[in-house]
Amino acid sequence: MTPTPAPTTTPPPVLALDRLTRRYGTLTAVDDVSLRLPAGARHAVIGPNGAGKTTLLNLIAGTDRPDHGTIALDGADITRKPTAKRSRLGIARSFQQPSVIAELSVLDNVVLAGWPHHPQRRGAWRRPSRHRLLKESAGRHLETVGLADLAQRPAATLSHGQRRMLDLAAALAGDPRLLLLDEPAAGLTDGDIGRLLGIIGALPSSVAVVLVEHHVEVVAELATSVTVLAAGKVLVDGPTQEVLAHPEVREAYHGTAPSTGPDDARAEAVPTACPFPTDARG
Amino acid sequence: MELLDAHLVPAVDGVAFGLLLFVVAAGLSLAFGTAGVLNLSHGTLYAIGAYTGAELSDGTWGGLALGLAAGTAAACVAGAGLSAATAPLARRGHLAQALLTFGLALIGGDLLIQFFGADELPVRVPEVLDSSVTLLGHRYPAYRLCFIVMAVLLAAFGTWVLTRTRMGAAVRAAADDPQMLAATGHSPRAVHTGVLAAAGALAGAAGVLGAPIIGPGPGTSENVLMLSLVVVVLGGLRSLWATFAAAVAVGEVQTLGVSVAPELAPYLLFAAMAAVLVLRSRFAEPAGAGHGSAASGPDPVARLRGRLAGLKRSSVWRDRLPRRNRAPAWLARLPGRAAWWRAAPLLVLLGVLIALPALLDAYSISLAGSALALGLLAVSVTVLTGYAGLPTLGQTAPFAVGAYATANLADAGWTMGPVQIVLSALAAAVFAAVVGPAVIRARGTTVLMITLAIGELTGAVVNQLKSVTGGADGLVGFPATQALWGGEGMLEESELYNYVLVVAVVAVALTLLVLRSPAGKLLTGTRGAEARMRASGHPVGRYLLVAHICAGALAGVGGSLMVTVQQYLSPADVGFEIAAFALLAVVIGGTTSVIGALLGAGLIVATRDWVAGSWPGHGPLLLGVLFVATVYVLPRGLAGLRGGGSGGGGQGGPPSDPTGSPGAPGAPGTSDTPRAEDQPPSAPAPTPAGKASP
Numbered sequence: 001m002t003p004t005p006a007p008t009t010t011p012p013p014v015l016a017l018d019r020l021t022r023r024y025g026t027l028t029a030v031d032d033v034s035l036r037l038p039a040g041a042r043h044a045v046i047g048p049n050g051a052g053k054t055t056l057l058n059l060i061a062g063t064d065r066p067d068h069g070t071i072a073l074d075g076a077d078i079t080r081k082p083t084a085k086r087s088r089l090g091i092a093r094s095f096q097q098p099s100v101i102a103e104l105s106v107l108d109n110v111v112l113a114g115w116p117h118h119p120q121r122r123g124a125w126r127r128p129s130r131h132r133l134l135k136e137s138a139g140r141h142l143e144t145v146g147l148a149d150l151a152q153r154p155a156a157t158l159s160h161g162q163r164r165m166l167d168l169a170a171a172l173a174g175d176p177r178l179l180l181l182d183e184p185a186a187g188l189t190d191g192d193i194g195r196l197l198g199i200i201g202a203l204p205s206s207v208a209v210v211l212v213e214h215h216v217e218v219v220a221e222l223a224t225s226v227t228v229l230a231a232g233k234v235l236v237d238g239p240t241q242e243v244l245a246h247p248e249v250r251e252a253y254h255g256t257a258p259s260t261g262p263d264d265a266r267a268e269a270v271p272t273a274c275p276f277p278t279d280a281r282g
Numbered sequence: 283m284e285l286l287d288a289h290l291v292p293a294v295d296g297v298a299f300g301l302l303l304f305v306v307a308a309g310l311s312l313a314f315g316t317a318g319v320l321n322l323s324h325g326t327l328y329a330i331g332a333y334t335g336a337e338l339s340d341g342t343w344g345g346l347a348l349g350l351a352a353g354t355a356a357a358c359v360a361g362a363g364l365s366a367a368t369a370p371l372a373r374r375g376h377l378a379q380a381l382l383t384f385g386l387a388l389i390g391g392d393l394l395i396q397f398f399g400a401d402e403l404p405v406r407v408p409e410v411l412d413s414s415v416t417l418l419g420h421r422y423p424a425y426r427l428c429f430i431v432m433a434v435l436l437a438a439f440g441t442w443v444l445t446r447t448r449m450g451a452a453v454r455a456a457a458d459d460p461q462m463l464a465a466t467g468h469s470p471r472a473v474h475t476g477v478l479a480a481a482g483a484l485a486g487a488a489g490v491l492g493a494p495i496i497g498p499g500p501g502t503s504e505n506v507l508m509l510s511l512v513v514v515v516l517g518g519l520r521s522l523w524a525t526f527a528a529a530v531a532v533g534e535v536q537t538l539g540v541s542v543a544p545e546l547a548p549y550l551l552f553a554a555m556a557a558v559l560v561l562r563s564r565f566a567e568p569a570g571a572g573h574g575s576a577a578s579g580p581d582p583v584a585r586l587r588g589r590l591a592g593l594k595r596s597s598v599w600r601d602r603l604p605r606r607n608r609a610p611a612w613l614a615r616l617p618g619r620a621a622w623w624r625a626a627p628l629l630v631l632l633g634v635l636i637a638l639p640a641l642l643d644a645y646s647i648s649l650a651g652s653a654l655a656l657g658l659l660a661v662s663v664t665v666l667t668g669y670a671g672l673p674t675l676g677q678t679a680p681f682a683v684g685a686y687a688t689a690n691l692a693d694a695g696w697t698m699g700p701v702q703i704v705l706s707a708l709a710a711a712v713f714a715a716v717v718g719p720a721v722i723r724a725r726g727t728t729v730l731m732i733t734l735a736i737g738e739l740t741g742a743v744v745n746q747l748k749s750v751t752g753g754a755d756g757l758v759g760f761p762a763t764q765a766l767w768g769g770e771g772m773l774e775e776s777e778l779y780n781y782v783l784v785v786a787v788v789a790v791a792l793t794l795l796v797l798r799s800p801a802g803k804l805l806t807g808t809r810g811a812e813a814r815m816r817a818s819g820h821p822v823g824r825y826l827l828v829a830h831i832c833a834g835a836l837a838g839v840g841g842s843l844m845v846t847v848q849q850y851l852s853p854a855d856v857g858f859e860i861a862a863f864a865l866l867a868v869v870i871g872g873t874t875s876v877i878g879a880l881l882g883a884g885l886i887v888a889t890r891d892w893v894a895g896s897w898p899g900h901g902p903l904l905l906g907v908l909f910v911a912t913v914y915v916l917p918r919g920l921a922g923l924r925g926g927g928s929g930g931g932g933q934g935g936p937p938s939d940p941t942g943s944p945g946a947p948g949a950p951g952t953s954d955t956p957r958a959e960d961q962p963p964s965a966p967a968p969t970p971a972g973k974a975s976p
Contacts, residue, residue, distance in 0.1 A: 061817060087819030095817075101810035104803060111800075112807045116819030131800070170818060 012075030014039050014178055014208040015060065020069035022055055029055040030066070031232035037178075040205040044223035044240070045212045051229040053212040054096060057180050060210065061093045062086045073178065088116055092176035096183050098167035102156035106147055109155050109166055110138035114173035141169040144199060161192045168199065179209045185218045197221055220244060291420050292541040293534065298426045300533025301433035302492040304526050306506055307513035308440060309484035315519040316457035317477040319368050320376045320727065323387035325507030326394070327357045327482045331489020332498035333394055336403035339493070343408045346490075353490035354483050360390075361482020365475040371913065376727055377673060378913055381869045384862060385909025391503055392903035402499035425494055432491055440484065441522055453477055504858070508738075509536070512555050515731050518562075548742035556720065556735035563724035563732075628794075628877050635783055639776040646892065647775040651782045651847035653887035656860070658786055658840030660867040660879040661793055662833040667865065668874035669797060670829040671809030672721060675861045676733025677837045679717070679740040680710035682856035684838025686744070686751055688845045692760040697771060699763045703785055703842050710838020714831045722826035737861045744853045756852030763846045772846075782843045789839050794876055796832070805829055870912045872919025881920050 013036040022030040030052045037043055045053050058064035060071060062083035070079045078086055101109050111134050118134060142148045145165040150158065158166060164184065171179060181200070185193050193215075200209060200222055213219050219226060220240060227237040228249050236246050243249055310324045331353035338349035367386065371378045406412070411425040444450040452473055455463045460470040489498075496502060513532050517525035532551060539547040638650055659681050667673045684706035691702050717736055724732055744751045751757065762771030765781045772778050796802065807815050808822050815822050845851050854860075863886050870885060871878020889908050894901035916922055 063813065063816070082821075083816040084819050084821045087817055093817050095813065099811045099814040099817075101807045101814065103806055103810050108803055109807075112803060112815070112820070113818040116821075167814070170814060174819060 011039070012072070013037055014041065014074060015210070016072040016075075017060070018070045018072070020056070020059055020066045020071065022052075022059055022064060022066050028232050030059060030229075032069075033227075033229070033232075033234055034069075035227060035237075037208050037210070039177075039208055041208045042200075042222055042224045043208070043210050044219040044226045045210065045229060046214070046216070046219055046226060047229035047235070050231075052232040053229055054182055055232075056229070057093065057182050057210065057212055060178075061091060061180055084116070087174060090174070090177035091180065092171040092174045092178070093180035094164075094167045094171045094182055094184055096186070098160070098163040100155040100158065100163050100166050100170075102154065104155060105152050106142065106155050106158070106166055107135065107138055107151040110141050110169050110173050111135055113170035114138055114141075117174040138169075138173060141172050144172065145169045146195060161188050164188060165192070165195075168196070176207060179203070179207055181209065181211045181213075183212055183214060185213060185215050193218065216244065289538055289541055290418060291422060292537040294417065294422060295426065296534035296537040297530060298430050298433075298495060298533070299537055300530030301430055301437070302488055302495055303509055303513050303532055304529035305433055305436055305440075305488040306485055306492075307510035307517070307525055307529055308437070308522065309481035309488075310510045311514045311517070311519055311525055312453075312484070313478055313481040314514065316453050317365070317368075317474050317481075318372075319364070319478060320379045320383065321364065321478075321481070322380055322383040322507065323364065323390060323503075324481070324485055324510060325503030325505070326387045326390040327360055327485035328489040328492075328496075328506045329391070329394055329498055329503040330357045330360055331486030332493040332496070332502060333398045333403060333489075334486075335490030335493045336405045336498050337398065339406045341406040341409055341412070343410075345406070346408055350487060350490045354486040357486020357489065358479050358483040361485075362475055362479040364482065365478035368478075369471065369474065374917065376730075377667075377865075377869045377873070378917075380730075381866050381909050382913045384866060385906040385913070387503060387507075388902040388906030389910070390906075391500070392900060392906065394498075395500060398498070400500055402497050403493075405493045405497060407494055429491055429495065433488075436484075436487060436491075437526070444522070449476075508858075509551075511731070511734070512551055515555050516558055545746070548746065549739060552735040552738040552742070556732055556739065559724065559728055559732045559735070560720045563728055631877060631880065632787065639779055644775040647779045648847060649887060649891050650884075651775070651779045652844060653884045654782050654786045654880075655840045655844035655847060656864065656867070656887060657880040657883040658789055658843065659837050659860070659864045660871070660883040661790060661876055662836035662840065663864045663868045664871070664874065664876055664879040665793065665797070665829060665833040665836065667868055669802065669805040669809065670826050670833075671725070671805075672729045672733075672826065672830070673726070673865065674721070674733040675730050675858075675865055676717075676721070676736035676740075677833065677864055678737045678856045678858075678861040679733075680714050680834035680837040681841040681844070681860070682740050682744060683713045683834075684710040684841030685845045685851055685856060686757075686841075687838070688763075688842040689757045689760055689851050690750060692763060692845075693757070695761070697761050697764050699765050699781060699785070699846070702763060702846070703839055706842035707835040707838045710841065711831050711835040713838075714834020715827070718827045718830040718834075722823055722830055734858075734861075737858060741853060741857055744856060751853070752851075754853055756850060756855075758850040760849075762849070778847050782847050785839065785843055789836060790876065790880070793832075793836060797876065866909060870909075870916070870919055872916075872921025875919065875921035878919050878921040 015035070015037040017033060017035040020030055020033045021028065033052075033056060035043075045056060047053055055064060059066050062078075062081060062085075066079065070077055072078065073086070073089055073091065076089075078089065081089070101112065104112070114134055114137055118130065139148065139151065142151055145168055147158075147162060147165055147169065150162065155163070155166060164187065168181075168184065171181075184196055184200075188196065197218070200211075203209065209222070211219065211223060223240050225238065226240050226243040228235040228243060228246075236243050236249055306324070306328055309327070310321060313319045313321045313324070334353035334356050335346075335349035338352060339345050364383070364386070367382060368379055371382060407425045411428050413424050414421040415424050415427065416422070417427075444453065452463065452468050453476070455466075455468075456470055456473040456477070460473075463473065464470050496506060509532060513525060513529045516531065517528035531554075535547065535550050535554075539550055543550075635650075635654075639647055642650065659677055662680075663674055663677050666677070687706040687709040688702045691697075691705060696702065696705075721729060721732055721736070745754055747753075762773055763778075763781070764771055765777070772781060797805075804815075804820065804825055808820070808825055812822055841856070844855060848855070864883070867882030867886050868879045870882035871880070885908065886905065889904050890901045894904050897904070912919070
């Protein structure tokens with residue numbers, strides 16, 4: 001498959017997927033997908049329901065195993081590495097259903113998420129000084145996502161949007177090299193989406209982001225490159241503006257063929273896709 | 283040919299037995315698969331049918347028909363009653379159901395013995411069938427052949443109803459999506475009742491017809507329940523044909539297996555069950571499997587090495603560090619008011635336990651000692667069930683390892699208490715490390731079944747390995763344990779009790795320290811959001827294995843104390859009943875509460891051996907009443923008594939009950955608290971205290 005335009009310099013791509021395939025029985029959820037992401041990439045994966053977006057994310061995160069193909073992080077093959085190991089290598093993810101530990105406090109959720117990434121994690125629970133470090137960094141991440149005031153509340157008391165933010169804070173707690181976001185904007189209010197855009201926009205440029213998203217608006221706002229999946233296959237990929245304007249994408253993704261000429265479709269695609277005020281990013 | 287000839291009769295017997303099990307297990311599977319009820323009283327429904335059939339059987343066809351009608355109807359009514367009893371528990375998970383149905387089974391068993399007597403009832407089949415026919419040159423009882431025909435008809439009828447009728451469609455729909463069913467105008471409640479009544483009817487009919495094969499007696503319900511559980515597990519819940527094949531296979535193992543390979547037969551059943559479950563959980567969860575395959579093989583060794591390295595390093599640091607850094611992080615914040623509130627119930631309990639020898643007679647003290655030993659077993663179950671999220675019925679296995687280790691050590695002359703404790707704990711930990719990989723992969727009720735199989739296999743080993751365990755006779759007459767080197771062997775009950783108390787306090791304190799440290803939070807996190815923990819880089823499988831090993835060691839200590847306090851050991855001390863009691867003690871205690879588990883164990887021992895002492899022979903009835911009452915009166919267990927409304931969320935579902943969790947903010951103790959703590963030791967006190975001389 002055609003790789004996304006990546007700088008063909010010496011450092012290997014942060015993430016390289018080579019002909020990944022995953023079948024469930026007769027259904028091929030991900031079919032021969034390749035992808036190369038440079039450091040700092042902002043890449044989106046879009047497609048209709050059942051296109052294999054989440055499966056692809058699960059394959060990268062390690063919750064699912066490919067039948068064929070390889071996954072490499074920074075040039076090292078991680079196809080057979082378990083999820084936890086991949087996380088420690090720098091892959092973090094958020095979940096489609098925000099996943100929080102309901103019985104622990106908000107702060108503890110983030111402390112636990114940051115724990116395995118602490119350079120000396122074995123002693124973390126015996127040494128007060130290191131425990132304090134973990135707590136401080138967890139506190140910073142909570143401030144980032146705007147939950148600092150709720151740090152001591154049990155996570156069970158959070159609303160859906162707050163849980164999503166906590167999930168994001170947990171993903172950020174490991175200081176990842178590669179951040180996988182599974183529909184981060186689903187179920188969020190406009191204000192929360194604005195905050196989310198701000199958080200992801202403010203990530204250091206060393207972090208690569210893979211974003212699975214239904215909202216074309218969020219994609220247009222965040223991603224510099226896009227892969228469109230349909231029935232597990234790569235339909236189109238390339239820079240965001242081009243891909244979103246692609247007639248085949250409009251047909252596959254919106255389910256409607258451009259009724260007028262392709263020029264009209266191209267002209268409409270991006271402007272209508274961005275209803276958020278640009279200042280929401282701040 | 284000769285071999286085939288010799289085994290023809292057991293083989294045909296196996297088919298009959300298998301068909302009987304199929305009919306019973308189909309009911310169990312129906313109740314679990316479509317009504318979501320884990321019915322541990324299913325064997326009792328069979329027994330109701332069997333007793334009724336046997337009572338009404340008079341050697342005529344009329345008697346058989348009357349028995350069939352009456353037995354089926356009685357079990358059907360019992361099933362409907364069960365539906366009413368379980369309906370309020372719909373949201374509370376399978377452990378609450380297990381507590382309820384196990385209690386009902388105990389009550390039902392006791393009532394059946396009241397009505398029909400404790401002996402096995404003779405069954406008189408119609409005279410035409412009470413003969414034998416010639417089958418390829420062998421005499422074979424005609425009734426069994428006739429039974430095979432009847433069971434096939436019954437099974438075919440059930441299958442037809444389920445797959446070809448509107449009613450069956452509703453039942454299958456209820457299994458898939460009750461809300462959708464409700465939306466189409468059927469009442470899920472009615473379906474629930476109908477399913478359980480039908481399951482009861484199946485069990486009852488099987489009981490009447492199967493009475494000449496598995497006769498009605500005191501052990502019937504447990505026997506039938508176990509075998510049909512195995513069938514359901516082997517067959518899975520998806521297909522009736524798989525259940526059928528599993529039932530016939532189990533039937534053949536029980537008959538043909540016994541005649542072909544008598545030594546292996548006791549293991550075959552539960553080994554097959556464990557193997558199927560382990561394989562299935564490996565294939566069902568690719569994620570878990572992927573992680574586990576990396577974690578299970580070299581894991582224990584790697585983990586141990588890592589821990590040793592960690593210990594070494596930390597000790598070096600400790601020497602170098604300034605003194606204020608020596609205290610672990612969690613100790614630093616212990617002495618707050620909240621912490622004292624949290625510790626208060628434990629301290630009260632400790633006070634009562636210390637004072638006990640002065641209050642009670644010798645027999646009661648020794649009972650209190652075994653209650654403590656069982657309490658440790660229950661605490662180990664809490665660690666697994668409440669913290670690691672692995673509900674277990676198999677902690678009697680490491681408990682047995684510890685117990686037999688201590689007994690054999692004492693026999694070999696190693697009578698020093700601390701040595702016995704440490705070695706028993708080590709043996710149990712090694713055992714837990716070996717079986718751990720099979721347990722930690724699965725979740726939920728699958729864990730219950732795997733651990734049940736482990737417990738039963740251990741029981742079979744105990745019965746077979748006579749040179750080590752004394753077989754069914756047990757071990758007795760080994761030298762008494764010394765509390766410390768050089769002391770005399772302890773013979774006095776109060777001495778023994780004090781020894782047990784000291785060891786138990788140390789073990790519980792260690793457990794609490796670990797659980798309340800951030801290590802406990804790791805387990806809580808694993809239970810609460812496993813995917814999140816994995817995605818954050820936590821080697822979840824490793825945590826669970828370590829938890830399993832530690833819980834095993836704790837159970838081993840409990841076993842060692844049990845031997846010390848009882849001075850004898852029999853297979854019944856490590857059997858299924860004890861495993862069930864340990865789990866139920868934990869459920870009574872509130873699943874995540876260590877003190878709750880201790881109190882639960884105390885309540886159970888007090889009820890079974892102490893209160894029942896004044897009403898001999900009715901221990902099971904009283905226990906059953908205790909279990910049933912607890913389910914309804916204390917939805918969150920004993921732990922729910924403290925701090926009433928403070929533990930927001932949770933809704934009392936066993937695995938998510940936050941009340942007893944260490945992370946919970948200090949709950950304001952209500953006036954209920956001290957009363958609850960006193961209950962097991964002092965509530966029954968008046969009776970024995972009257973006999974005790976101060």
